[in-house]
Amino acid sequence: MGRYVIRRLLQMVPVVIGTTFLIFTLVWSLPGDPFAAKCGDRPCPPAYIERMTNEYNLDDPLFIQYAKYMANILTGDFGQTFSGVDIADELISRYPTTAQLALIAIGVEVLIGITAGVLAALRRGGFVDNLVLVSTLIVVSIPVFVIGLLAQITFGVQLGWFPVTSDGTFYSLLLPGFVLGSLSLAFVARLMRTNLVENLRADYVRTATAKGMPRKRVIGVHALRNSLIPVITFIGADFGALLGGAIVTEGIFNVPGVGNMIFRGINQHEGATVTAAVTVLVLVFLLVNLLVDLLYAVLDPRIRYD
Numbered sequence: 001m002g003r004y005v006i007r008r009l010l011q012m013v014p015v016v017i018g019t020t021f022l023i024f025t026l027v028w029s030l031p032g033d034p035f036a037a038k039c040g041d042r043p044c045p046p047a048y049i050e051r052m053t054n055e056y057n058l059d060d061p062l063f064i065q066y067a068k069y070m071a072n073i074l075t076g077d078f079g080q081t082f083s084g085v086d087i088a089d090e091l092i093s094r095y096p097t098t099a100q101l102a103l104i105a106i107g108v109e110v111l112i113g114i115t116a117g118v119l120a121a122l123r124r125g126g127f128v129d130n131l132v133l134v135s136t137l138i139v140v141s142i143p144v145f146v147i148g149l150l151a152q153i154t155f156g157v158q159l160g161w162f163p164v165t166s167d168g169t170f171y172s173l174l175l176p177g178f179v180l181g182s183l184s185l186a187f188v189a190r191l192m193r194t195n196l197v198e199n200l201r202a203d204y205v206r207t208a209t210a211k212g213m214p215r216k217r218v219i220g221v222h223a224l225r226n227s228l229i230p231v232i233t234f235i236g237a238d239f240g241a242l243l244g245g246a247i248v249t250e251g252i253f254n255v256p257g258v259g260n261m262i263f264r265g266i267n268q269h270e271g272a273t274v275t276a277a278v279t280v281l282v283l284v285f286l287l288v289n290l291l292v293d294l295l296y297a298v299l300d301p302r303i304r305y306d
Contacts, residue, residue, distance in 0.1 A: 008293055012286050019282045024066050027271045028058070055079075056272070069275075078276040082268065087276045090261060095280075097168045098257035101250070102242050104177025105184070109235060113185040117192025117231075118224070124197055132193065136186035148179045148252040165254040176253040180246060184238045191234055195227035236292025243281045 052058075056079075057065045072079070078087035120132040139147070155175055156164035166172040199205060200223050208218045246259035254260065258277050265273035 005294065008290055012290065015286060016283065020070065020279050021066055023278050023282070024069060024275055025062065027275045028056070028065065029062055073276075073279065079272040081265075081273050082270055087273055090273075091258065091277060091280055094256060094258045094261055097173070097255060098243075098246055098250070098259060100170065101173050101177050101180060101246055101255060101257060101259075102239065104173055105181030105242050106235060106239070108178050108181035109184045109188045109238070113188030114192050114228075114231065116185075116189040118196060120189065120193040121196035121200065122219075124193075129193075132189055136189050139182055139186040144179065144183055145248050145252060147182055148176070148249055151175055151179050152252065166256070168256045173255065176249050176255055179252075180242060180249045184235070184242065187238075188231060188234065192227060192231050195230055196223060199223040199227050232292060232295060236289050236295075239285055239288045243285060 057068050060068070076088055078091065080086055081090065116132045116136075120129040123129050152164055152175070155161045162175040163172045166176055200219070202223075205218055205223050208222055209215070243259070246255075246257065247262050248259075249255070250257045250259035251263040258281065262274055262277045262281075264270075265277065
């Protein structure tokens, strides 16, 4: 297991370098004045441009700029926003909100998605199965921002069950969390159903049944465990999509999280803010996937020796 963990950590190094370099290049190498948004309609004073150019090493080649930026990141220096706020402090204050939102979304995926998938597989061809298939097909066909606006109008404005915008409290994050997890919920339900149906037809399940093992034990211990492996892998890989979707969801519900920070940074052309926030999201995504891979290896020990 130790060698497997070390191998996975080493595999993360080129991924971190590649993704962060791509983000840095996309934000800082685009043509035009990267600080134009700070000065509005007026051209920026030469002294300001010179100071910011020196601060972000824009006169250096791109690789040197990137190396200096990553060196600062490793020391905890993420730079400052245009308004002079330390980006590291801003990330620290906003990250718990985004983490809560992502956990609520994953909770929705796991509880509702897996339950719906199991019920559909056990009642294959029946009313519940058809209901799950049709409802999940409808959900995956609708963009997340449309679901967000519909949920906001229905449950926030008309029914008044949830606040229309979020102030960062747990209750106010429930509706955005459900919206964020809705798309993945549909995929989890379908994936769970397909895998469980397949495993229920497998030889080892028939053998266990023929030996007189109770059906609940056959399903719960054998078929369900094997069916969960690809679902857990999907949920781990989906964490990145949740973080990306959080940018839209936090923008719709005005959630004070990292996604909203990126949303605002893109609108205000704050390159330093966008680069730092997305870099941290990438690192978190890779760490979560590492944890999922480790869990995957625990569920199926053969993975460690591949």
